[in-house]
Amino acid sequence: MPPLVRELALSRDLAADPRRRGPVPLGLYFDELSYMHVALPNLTTGSAAAYLVQFAHVTHPDALGDLWGGNVPLAGLLFRSGESAIAFVNGSDILARRRFTAAHELGHAVLHRDSMGATLQDATIEEADGVLGPMEVEANRFAAELLMPEVVLRARADELRAAYGCCPRVVLGYRLASELLVSREAIGYRLKNLGVGDGE
DSSP states (O other), X not given: OOHHHHHHHHHTTOOOOTTSOSOOOHHHHHHHHTXXXXXXXXXXXHHHHHHHHHTTSSSOGGGGGGGTTOOOXXXXXXXXXXXXXXXXXXXXXXXXXXXXXXXXXXXXXXXXXXXXXXXXXXXXXXXXXXXXXXXXXXXXXXXXXXXXXHHXXXXXXXXXXHHHSOOBHHHHHHHHHHHHTOOHHHHHHHHHHHTOSBOO
């Protein structure tokens, strides 16, 4: 667990516990920082701007510049104003994708607050690092480490190995994707990166 994720977890007694089953309580991390996250169906720059105006997060639409009236489809968007932040996710995405996007945007808020402007827009969010800029890679790693804690992954691998004498990574991945509410692609990438489970 990276220092920032560990710090957040300890401040709320949210440290990853392999004895606890179920997904990481992502909302509590947002609460700890007094940040919000909002799912808007078919998220666009314009729908995020309309939300910000409707709920008085900005007092004048012109303050949103290019966002206002825009129709650019997005996977996620982070809006910052002073010390507060709102992470928008595409509510039309499946739950696992929405959780990863929210954690990714939280990563931007925590890691990049001093280097970003008022908004940071993500047209797509890849769960694997691939060909991404440094800020996107950092936000992805933050999301992966937050949602898929290494201590939990290793504990589940040990359980599978103890029960069956082996730990096929694909089987472990299916089990963990269901337990942690993450995509099979994201958990597969994470397991492979950590070298957890048997397989390529």
